[in-house]
Amino acid sequence: MRDERYTKLAEVLVNYSVAIERKQLVQISGPTLAEPLMTEVYRAVLKAGGHPATRPYFPGHSEIFYALAKKHHLEYVSPLSKFETERVDRFITIWGDENTRALSNVDPEKQKLRSRSNRELFHRFLERESAGEIKWVGTQFPCNASAQDAEMSLTEYEDFVLNACLVNLKDPIAAWRKIHNKQKRICNRLNKAKTIRVVAKDTDLKMKVTGRKWINCDGQANMPDGEIFTGPIENSVEGKIAFSFPACYSGREVHGVRLTFKKGRVVKATADKGEDFLHAMLDTDDGARRVGEFAIGTNYNVQKFTKNTLFDEKIGGTIHMALGASLPESGGVNESGIHWDIVNDLREGGTIYADGKIVHRDGKFKL
Amino acid sequence: MRDTRLEKFAKVLVHYCLGAEKGDAMLIRGESIAAPLIHEVYAEALRAGAHPMLRLALPGMSETFYNTAKKHQLTYQSPFAQYEIENIDKLMSIRATENTKDLSNIDPKTQAVARKSQTKWMQTFRDRSAAGDLRWSLTQFPCSAYAQNAEMSMSDYEDFVFRACMLHRKDPVAAWRSVHRKQAKFCKRLNQAKKLRIVREGTDVSMSIAGRTWINSDGRTNMPSGEVFTGPVEDSVEGKIRYSFPAIWGGREVHGIELTFKKGKVVKATAEKGEDFLHATLDTDEGARFVGEVAVGTNYNIQKFTKNILFDEKIGGTVHIAVGASYPQTGGKNSSSVHWDMITDMRHGGRIYADGKLIYKDGQFILS
Numbered sequence: 001m002r003d004e005r006y007t008k009l010a011e012v013l014v015n016y017s018v019a020i021e022r023k024q025l026v027q028i029s030g031p032t033l034a035e036p037l038m039t040e041v042y043r044a045v046l047k048a049g050g051h052p053a054t055r056p057y058f059p060g061h062s063e064i065f066y067a068l069a070k071k072h073h074l075e076y077v078s079p080l081s082k083f084e085t086e087r088v089d090r091f092i093t094i095w096g097d098e099n100t101r102a103l104s105n106v107d108p109e110k111q112k113l114r115s116r117s118n119r120e121l122f123h124r125f126l127e128r129e130s131a132g133e134i135k136w137v138g139t140q141f142p143c144n145a146s147a148q149d150a151e152m153s154l155t156e157y158e159d160f161v162l163n164a165c166l167v168n169l170k171d172p173i174a175a176w177r178k179i180h181n182k183q184k185r186i187c188n189r190l191n192k193a194k195t196i197r198v199v200a201k202d203t204d205l206k207m208k209v210t211g212r213k214w215i216n217c218d219g220q221a222n223m224p225d226g227e228i229f230t231g232p233i234e235n236s237v238e239g240k241i242a243f244s245f246p247a248c249y250s251g252r253e254v255h256g257v258r259l260t261f262k263k264g265r266v267v268k269a270t271a272d273k274g275e276d277f278l279h280a281m282l283d284t285d286d287g288a289r290r291v292g293e294f295a296i297g298t299n300y301n302v303q304k305f306t307k308n309t310l311f312d313e314k315i316g317g318t319i320h321m322a323l324g325a326s327l328p329e330s331g332g333v334n335e336s337g338i339h340w341d342i343v344n345d346l347r348e349g350g351t352i353y354a355d356g357k358i359v360h361r362d363g364k365f366k367l
Numbered sequence: 368m369r370d371t372r373l374e375k376f377a378k379v380l381v382h383y384c385l386g387a388e389k390g391d392a393m394l395i396r397g398e399s400i401a402a403p404l405i406h407e408v409y410a411e412a413l414r415a416g417a418h419p420m421l422r423l424a425l426p427g428m429s430e431t432f433y434n435t436a437k438k439h440q441l442t443y444q445s446p447f448a449q450y451e452i453e454n455i456d457k458l459m460s461i462r463a464t465e466n467t468k469d470l471s472n473i474d475p476k477t478q479a480v481a482r483k484s485q486t487k488w489m490q491t492f493r494d495r496s497a498a499g500d501l502r503w504s505l506t507q508f509p510c511s512a513y514a515q516n517a518e519m520s521m522s523d524y525e526d527f528v529f530r531a532c533m534l535h536r537k538d539p540v541a542a543w544r545s546v547h548r549k550q551a552k553f554c555k556r557l558n559q560a561k562k563l564r565i566v567r568e569g570t571d572v573s574m575s576i577a578g579r580t581w582i583n584s585d586g587r588t589n590m591p592s593g594e595v596f597t598g599p600v601e602d603s604v605e606g607k608i609r610y611s612f613p614a615i616w617g618g619r620e621v622h623g624i625e626l627t628f629k630k631g632k633v634v635k636a637t638a639e640k641g642e643d644f645l646h647a648t649l650d651t652d653e654g655a656r657f658v659g660e661v662a663v664g665t666n667y668n669i670q671k672f673t674k675n676i677l678f679d680e681k682i683g684g685t686v687h688i689a690v691g692a693s694y695p696q697t698g699g700k701n702s703s704s705v706h707w708d709m710i711t712d713m714r715h716g717g718r719i720y721a722d723g724k725l726i727y728k729d730g731q732f733i734l735s
Contacts, residue, residue: 023439025446032399035425042428046435051443056423058402061409068413076418078392083450 003036003158009139009167009223010040014048016173017137017220018090022049025087029055030094034141041092050090059098066106074113077121085121089134095310096141100149103251108280111250115284115337122325122337130328139165139223140310150306164224164302164311179226180218183298187214187228189367193354196232196294198319200350202242205261207232207294212331217295226299226314231332235264237291241321245305245312247271247278247342253307254278257342265289266323282323287336292326295319296352296360297343309341317347317363370403375534376506377407381415383540384504384587385457389416394451396422397461401508404461417457426465433473433481441481444488452491458503462677467512470618475647478617482651482704489692489704496588497695506532506590507677517673531591531669531678546593547585550665553595554581556734560721563599563661565686567717569609572628572688574599574661579698584662593666593681598699602631604658608688612672612679614645614709620674621645624709626690632656633690649690654703659693662686663719663727664710676708684714684730 014020026045030038038056045052065073103111128134140146140161147157159168166172190196194210212230219225240260247254256272266289271278282288300316313320320343326332346352347363358366381387393412397405405421412419432440452458470478495501507513507528514524529535533542557563561577579597586592610624623639633656638645649655667683680687691706693699712730713719719727726734 032402032423032425035399038425039427039431043431043435046432046437046440049437049439051440051445053445053447054423054425054428056399056425057421058399058406058423060406061421064406064410065413068410070416072390072416073413073418078418078420079454080392080394080420080447080451084447087446 005162005167006037006040007044008172009037009162009165010044012165012167012172012176012219013041013092013137013139013223014044014050016176017223018092018135020045020048020050020090024050024089026050026052026090026092027055027084027088028052028092028094029057030141031059031096031098032056033059033098033143034094034096037094037139037141041094053084053088059096060102063102063106066103066110069110071113074110075117077117081121085124085128091134091136093136093138094141095138096143097145098143100145100307101251108277112280112284112337119337123335126325126328135220137221137223138310140308146306146308149308150304152306160304160306161224164299164314166224166301176219176225179298180216183216183218183228186365186367187216189359190214190228190230190354195355197353197356198241198346198350199353200344200346201244202258203240203344205237205239205241207238207291208236209233209294213329215327215330222310222314224299224302224311224314226302226316227295227297229293229295229327229330231326231330231334232291232294233264234290234332234334237261237264241344243342244345245343246307247340248307248309249281249340252277261291264291281338281340284324284338285336287334288324288338290323290334290336291321292324292332292334292336292339293320293322293330293341295321305343309343312343313341315343315345318343318345319350319352320344372529372534373404373407374411375539376404376529376532377411379532379534379539379543380408380459380504380506380590381411381417383543384506384590385459385502387412387415387417387457391417391456392454393417393419393457393459394422394455395419395459395461397424397508398463399423399425400465400510401461401463404508408459408461422451427469430469430473433470433477436481438480441477442484444484448488449491452488452495452501455501458501460503460505461508462505463508463510464512465510467516467674468618475617475619475644479647479651486704490702493692493695502587504588504590505677507675513673513675516675517671519673527671527673531666531681532586533591533668543586546665547583550583550585550593550595552734553663553665553732554583556726557581557595557597557721562722564720564723565608565717566720567711567713569625570607570711572604572606572608574605574658575603576600576661580696582694582697589677589681591666591669591678591681593669593683594662594664596660596662596694596697598693598697598701599658599661600631601657601699601701604628604631608711610709611712612710613674614707615674615676616644616648616705616707619644628658631658648705648707651705652703654701655691655705657690657701657703658688659691659699659701659703659706660687660689660697660708662688663732672710679710680708682710682712684712684717685710686713686717686719687711
């Protein structure tokens, strides 16, 4: 049975998010369980005149890989992947899992080595993206494993995902354009600011954003979307932050993360659960201790924390900070093999100041 | 649930068929429904130190392609597929499908156009494997759609596949090595021959095989295997063949094919069912009307025609003569984007003569 909503979502991804043109090379990657969406995306790319290259993978293979991989496997970067990174015009990434915790017991050192090996590819990808040569969008296929994390039934979770993507609306593309215009005004305001300060429970954090650019996330790179972000000046972050939500990475959860920054660097990191993993991640490389991204979530169709960054970082009324690589379009220059978004709720008592003036309070912009 | 026979299967594929070594770039191609076998092959490849990469196809994707693609998409040569075939060391293809007839209603011309765009890929594949730079193997995961065509239950069909691959034997690799030795004798005899004549009811065809090499297909490139084959001198095939089994290409069945050859070329082609498709395929390109391969099936663990070329062409006691591309390692020079194996049963009254001497009768070699 075909769910017409996937046809609609595929059209948003192909015709709005990465806006495929005739004869463009389009890589579509995703787990085999996302077949209903992947098939529709494949069809939509063909309809748009593009050349789709599908890259389905088995959800369980990372686990097999880490269980059996020797050092030369972990260090290997496939020339095929390099070639694709150089040649693809449009990337559509679909996420989905059978078990979001399949990698819970993998040695973090192995994952770290793997991230380090992939760094060159990731860097090249970002470089091409900021040069405007490629466009990329990532989306989530609603599957049971994610529904389970979200503490919902699959049917409820499908509605959650598709509503967050505005696919429930008659014309989702028009709705995303409207969001673009609204967020543009917010970015214009913040682009004038030199310093940002965030105050919330156990949190008082300052950073400089002078000369950096606020980016309008309007459904082109993520679906769903709804956030604005920048890259703070790398050595300017000072103070402490206590994250209200768990930090999730590759199926791991770290609860009660508290970070203290000095001159932009994490100098103290504690957690209630998963502190070892937090430390291992921070030790990935030098850049992993610095903030690559500071962002404000604006999607008020996403209200609930579902342990999935794609949605959680968009929750209307939250901020998130990413440790690791900055996104070059913001002007950020931090380099790292990781990019780890951690989300903090501002809906009850949080305040954001721009050059000392309140611009956001209790989860809403006050411009 | 894990079927432990699949672990055994994967070991044969990775070590015997492909000879995977540390550092090899290995591509595993297959339909996602072959997951249980692909998992085992992926794991075994890692254990061998190779770098396995997957290229999975999702069910129904080909149909979507043919029904949606415009001309520039049908004729497109993917630079990724080309780059892969130029750079990998090992290629494992695992067949599986949910529906063997899902392309039945696609215009054969559309398929022919798409196939033509694969010519360069095929050429690179053949050249690199002939040069020994690329080792490849093709196998099939037993699934319901094939069982249905074979008119068997799923568990009977699994047994059929595993027996054909000799996985029921304690040491399948030793069993395949013994097949290799036996077939080496057939090849040696055939390599001395200049002329081959195949005779059975409705069939009397002659061809020159002078200077061509007979290849011992011992389970490495096809699993299962069990055949010896060569490419006849392209313009030498003369006479008529009536194929006793339906010939299947791109999911279509053509029944009761009769081909008449003059100077190597098909000059008349008739069929009881699917004649239009037969003609369209023969018209794909110039090479599609010439014989690319003549072969004798030797796998006596396969007795039944199951509408699946990987198994049917190996049936002990059959001959197949393929139109289209030849395999360069035989010395064959025919180039085409088609390679369509058509099979005929020799078990009852079939005879093969080498330079006029009877060397094969009723489905068995009779070498002195």
